[in-house]
Amino acid sequence: NAGVTQTPKFQVLKTGQSMTLQCAQDMNHEYMSWYRQDPGMGLRLIHYSVGAGITDQGEVPNGYNVSRSTTEDFPLRLLSAAPSQTSVYFCASRADRAGTGELFFGEGSRLTVL
Amino acid sequence: DAKTTQPTSMDCAEGRAANLPCNHSTISGNEYVYWYRQIHSQGPQYIIHGLKNNETNEMASLIITEDRKSSTLILPHATLRDTAVYYCIVRVKAAGNKLTFGGGTRVLVKP
Numbered sequence: 106n107a108g109v110t111q112t113p114k115f116q117v118l119k120t121g122q123s124m125t126l127q128c129a130q131d132m133n134h135e136y137m138s139w140y141r142q143d144p145g146m147g148l149r150l151i152h153y154s155v156g157a158g159i160t161d162q163g164e165v166p167n168g169y170n171v172s173r174s175t176t177e178d179f180p181l182r183l184l185s186a187a188p189s190q191t192s193v194y195f196c197a198s199r200a201d202r203a204g205t206g207e208l209f210f211g212e213g214s215r216l217t218v219l
Numbered sequence: 220d221a222k223t224t225q226p227t228s229m230d231c232a233e234g235r236a237a238n239l240p241c242n243h244s245t246i247s248g249n250e251y252v253y254w255y256r257q258i259h260s261q262g263p264q265y266i267i268h269g270l271k272n273n274e275t276n277e278m279a280s281l282i283i284t285e286d287r288k289s290s291t292l293i294l295p296h297a298t299l300r301d302t303a304v305y306y307c308i309v310r311v312k313a314a315g316n317k318l319t320f321g322g323g324t325r326v327l328v329k330p
Contacts, residue, residue: 109262140320146322147306147319147320147321147322147323148263148320149320150318150319164319193260195262195263197262197263207265207268208255208263208265208318209265210261210262210263210264211262212261212262213260213261213262
């Protein structure tokens with residue numbers, strides 16, 4: 106198992122550009138989520154999904170869109186990047202949707218918006 | 220979810236036990252205590268969780284006080300690779316969706 110795979114690992118954008126951060130897991134996990142981590146800070150939840158076709162907002166959803174068309178993939182879209190979105194983004198998955206298990210995290214995607 | 224309070228940082232000697240405290244005085248009866256750690260810039264890693272009883276696994280032990288208002292994560296024999304930020308999180312197990320990470324404790328294991 107590869108676990109949770111995030112691409113790209115590094116990305117530089119200009120203000121106003123759009124892009125998609127990819128997240129895939131091969132563990133057949135129902136729950137997937139996206140977090141962002143700013144320098145010296147803890148993680149903040151952006152969006153999450155408890156199964157294919159189901160998504161919901163987390164703590165800081167503005168400026169981000171998600172979709173969950175398959176169990177394996179949970180892409181995060183930035184429609185018009187802003188410097189405030191410069192951060193490290195982590196995707197995480199969990200086996201069950203009810204929250205009884207541990208979260209598995211990807212290695213992160215480091216985004217810089219100029 | 221209940222708020223947690225952890226020391227900002229602490230040092231530990233290699234080979235000694237590291238005891239990481241966490242205060243969660245507003246915890247409610249159905250809330251679990253979870254511990255994760257983040258090594259350098261990697262994704263967080265699950266360590267252990269518990270409700271009332273003390274728990275132990277291959278990584279650590281979790282000691283929860285009888286009133287459940289505080290807990291301690293114990294790394295029995297700290298190694299240099301245990302240098303990381305450790306997050307104590309309290310949440311309802313069946314809440315499903317939100318796991319809130321605070322500032323954590325930055326642990327430096329010294330030779």
